[in-house]
Amino acid sequence: MSLRPSTSHWGAFSAAVDADGRVRVAPHPEDPSPSPLLGNLADTLRHPTRVAAPAIRRGWLERGPGPDPARGHEEFVEVGWDEALDLLAGEFRRVRDEHGNQAIFGGSYGWASAGRFHHAQSQLHRFLNAFGGFTSARNTYSNGTSTVVLPHIVGGSTEVLRNGSSWPTIVENTDLLVAFGGVPEKNVFVTPGGVTRHHTPGFLAQLGERGVEVALISPLRADVPATVKPRWYPIRPATDTALMLALAHTLATEGLHDREFLDRYCAGYDEFERYLLGVDDGVPKDAEWAAAITELPAADIVALARRMAAARTFVTVTWSLQRIEHGEQPVWAGIALAAMLGQIGLPGGGFGHGYGSMGDSGDIGPDFRVPYLSQGVNPVEEFIPVARIADMLLNPGTRYDYNGTVRTYPDIRLVHWAGGNPFHHHQDLNRLREAFSRPDTVVVHEPYWTATARHADFVLPSTVSLEREDFGAGRRDTHLIAMHQAAEPFAQARDDYAILAGLAARLGIEERFTEGRSPRAWLEQLYESWRKPLRDKGIDVPSFVDFWAAGEFRLPSENADRTLFADFRRDPLKHRLPTPSGKIEITSRRVHAFGYDDCPGHPAWLEPTEWLGGARAARFPLQLIANQPHTRLHSQLDGGAVSQAGKVAGREAIRLHPDDARQRGITDGEVVRVFNDRGSCLAGAVVTADLRPGVVQLPTGAWFDPVGSLCLHGNPNVLTADLPSSRLSQGCTGQHVLVEIERYGGTPPAVTVGRPPRIVRR
Structure with a gap:
């Protein structure tokens, strides 16, 4: 078998596929730290949950379109492509003619393929725009809060999110890295479009080798890799802003802040200082005040502030901190803290x-910018925060x-989803x-019978990347990769382009x-449209034929x-x-x-609702x-080998402190029930x-497997609140x-997401 x-x-x-559909994978030879997630590819082509043929929910076939509480509970009927399309x-046509194009929601999230x-x-989106437009979604679950608030602080989000200081600059020049939320190595293997050479794990190792001080501010010790030896501040979750304010208070009251920088480069510091x-x-907002909120010693807070003022300090805030109620605040406070140190630029x-x-x-x-397909222009102005x-x-x-405006939710009659799984991303899944x-x-x-597919009326089987031709590269990638087809499409699966072209023809x-x-x-x-302006600038870019034959550029x-x-x-x-001021706006008059x-x-x-210092924590x-x-x-x-190897007792793993386990009579490897008043899950x-004690960690992404309000598989979004970060951003707070946790008594029910739903073939 030749690798493609x-x-x-x-x-x-590079990949090769054997006669049984099993994928053999070799990482790119120039990748110094290949992602372990490549191990999930082996069994993806013939997984038992592959969607084999177009399928329509029985209730839709028999009763026609309309709201239906049976959606997500009924069997599907396989039909031919012509009948489905x-x-x-x-x-x-019916929805457009009766309700207008704004009644169509295009719900793709974009992670389906590199x-x-x-x-x-x-x-x-190209298809829906050609049809007359659709109601769209803005921003992301990942950093939608920051995307909205950063323009008010520094004028835009792109510079901070995409063009931040490079790791070599940090490794070489930083004395103290203050990491709010840490620098979790598990996430650095992933980028939209891919990373051919994963540099970040090596730079993280260099931090330790050079002896850069790292202050890890997180309830999770694993939020920096083992190669880094941090001073761990096991903060109470959701209180990072209080700690930042106390650090800023110490700088202000001890005269450690850079007034010259604040006067020349910032606007609104004096109002902020009045608040401090x-x-x-x-x-x-002094260290004693913050100590009661964060449960970190006041002396440690003061000492950290003094050390930050005495060193070349880089303040970094993870995206995770803005995916909570009032998530704008740690981002804004982190920038204000860095500005007070006077070291921005x-x-x-x-700041990062x-x-x-x-x-x-x-x-x-x-x-x-790599080659991309134009989506066209959407004539419909309606949108929602995602x-x-x-x-x-x-x-x-x-x-x-939303962001200074008042908007109205449209009346959506048709949802069209391609690429993405809202029953992973979204909160309060019930x-x-x-x-x-x-x-x-x-x-x-x-391609698979995910929870989103199971809650649809029409399920159209799509191909996976190895079953089609393409090219891919991520932001700041070093290579454009030719993605050769390695296998024939599974059963009746078609690529999204073919599906939409068939629908467009009708x-x-x-x-x-x-x-x-x-x-x-x-x-x-x-490719050639992208190649021409580069060649005009004197950059030697091969022809498409040569690029395809070489496999990369x-x-x-x-x-x-x-x-x-x-x-x-x-x-x-x-x-x-x-x-508005042309400066960093520590206080925004517009907001x-x-x-x-x-x-x-x-x-x-x-003060948020979901935190250990609030009234809800009593329950x-x-x-x-x-x-x-x-x-x-x-x-x-999630059905891949690496993901499955991480399960415990066939469910997603939930981590808890020995003290919390002991109080509840829980031992390692047991099935537990995690619950609150929204739902429950087994893990x-x-x-x-x-x-830290009082904190448990359950990662997202286990395929949702509901029985009533219980998820059998361990999806935490059956528990999370579907509330916005604020009226400014309407961002995700997941x-x-x-929660509370208890041992599960008796034999736990079997997880069912590894097999398709009920399907009738006619």
């Missing part, structure tokens, strides 16, 4: 956001605040099940969607020494920030004018952290001292939830 080049969101590789085309042509979100000192509310100093959250944060690869999908479906016509019962029709493209928009091109013709056209490199806001620091007038009580005009401590005394898994990307390939207990 390909790539994934977790790295480039004919019925679906009729439904598209390929840039067979990018599910681009394919679906408690001038208006009578509550100084200096090598090894300043997302280090350890994504593989390209701080990476040294080129910031290079994490408000259930609110929209349950509450059409309801008004809500509420989401109810929401999915409200539209007239739900359409899903899926709706009279085929030429607008396909422009008469096959997938191979599109690859050639996109090394992208032009760039200087690895990159410092965030260095130009702004050198000349704040010439390189003024796109904020203040919005009048949001859950997001004031400067960083502030706002549910454990703080569950629902972070990203180390065995898969989100919920992708396998792992007892470990690598997290990182934290209060």
Whole structure:
């Protein structure tokens, strides 16, 4: 078997497929730290949950479109492609004619494939735009809160999220790395489009070798890799903002802040300092105040602030901290703290956001746009913040605040989903099940029988990356990879392009969607259109034929020494920030004018609902952290070997401190029931001292396996609250939830997600 080049969101590789459909994988030879997630690919082509043929929910076939509480509970009927697409085309026409294009929601999230042509979100949005438009979603579950608040602070989000200081600059120049949320190595293997050379694990190792001090501020010890020897501050979850304010208070009261920097480069510091000192509310945000909230010793807080002022200090905040109620505050407070130190724009100093959250944060690869498929223009202006999908479906016509505007949820009749699994990303899954019962029709493209597919009316079997041709590269990737087809499509599976082209032909928009091109013709056209301006700049880019034969093209490199806001620091007038003041806005008069009580005009401590210091903790005394898994990307390939090896007693593993386990009579390896008033799930207990008492950790992404309000498999989003971060961003708050845990008595029911739902063939 010859190995063929390909790539994934977790790295480039070569693959061969044997006669039984088993995949043999070899990582890219230049990758210094290949992702262990490549091990999930072996059994993906013939997994028992592959969708073999178009399937329609029996109730939809018999009763027609309309809201239906049976959605997610009924059997499916396999039909031929022509029947499925004919019925679906009729439904598209009906919804458009009776309700308008704004009644169609295009719900793709974009993680389905690293390929840039067979990018599910681009394919679906291009089709829906050709049909007259659709209600869309903005921002992401990952960093949707930051994406909205950062423009108010520094004028945009791209510089901070994509062009932050590079790891070589940090390793070489930083004396003290203060890591709020840590720098979790498990996440650095993943980037949209892939990473051919995973540099970050090596840079993390160099931090330890060089002796850079690391202050790990997290309830989880594993939030920095073993190669780093940090000072661990096991903070009470959801209280990072209080700690940042106390550090800032110490800097201000001891004269350790850089007034010259604050005056020249920042706006609104004086208002913020009044808040720190408690001038208006009578509550100084000092170390003693923060100690009661964070449960960190006041002396340690003061000592850390003094050390930060005495060293070249880099303050980093993970994305996880903004995926909570009031998630804007730790991002804003982190920038304010770094500004008070006066080191923003200096090598090894300043602020970073997302280090350890994504593989390209701080990476040294080129910031290079690779070929991509145009989605066209959406004539429909309606959109929702992405994490408000259930609110929209349950509450059409309801008004809500968003980033200074008042919007209204549209009345959605048809949901079309291709690429993504909202029953992984979203919170309060029992509420989401109810929401999915409200539209007239739900359409899903899926290779596997995920929970999203099981809650659809039309399930259209789609191919996986190894069953088609494409090319891929991630942000700051070093290579553009030719993704050769390694296997024939499974059963009747088709790629999203073929599915949508067939539907477009029935709706009279085929030429607008396909422009008469096959997938191979599109690859050639996109590549050559991208190649020409590069060649005009003197960059030697091979022809498509030569690129395809070689299997890759090394992208032009760039200087690895990159410092965030260095130009702004050198000349704040010439390189003024796109904020109203042109400066870093420690206080934003614009946000203040919005009048949001859950997001004031400067960083502030706002007590969340789901935290151990609140009244709710009396009923549910454990703080569950629902972070990203180390065995898969989100919920992708949960049936793969690496993901399955991480299960305990056949369920997702939940980690808890020995003290908490002892109090509940729980031993390592037991099945436990995790519950609150929203739902419950079964999980396998792992007892470990690598997290603080009162905290448990259950990663997201176990395929949702509901029986009533109980998930048999351990999906934490059956427990999380479907509430926004604030009225400003309407972002996701799924990182934290209060729960209780008990031993499961008796024989636990079997997990069922490893086999398809009931299917009738006619």
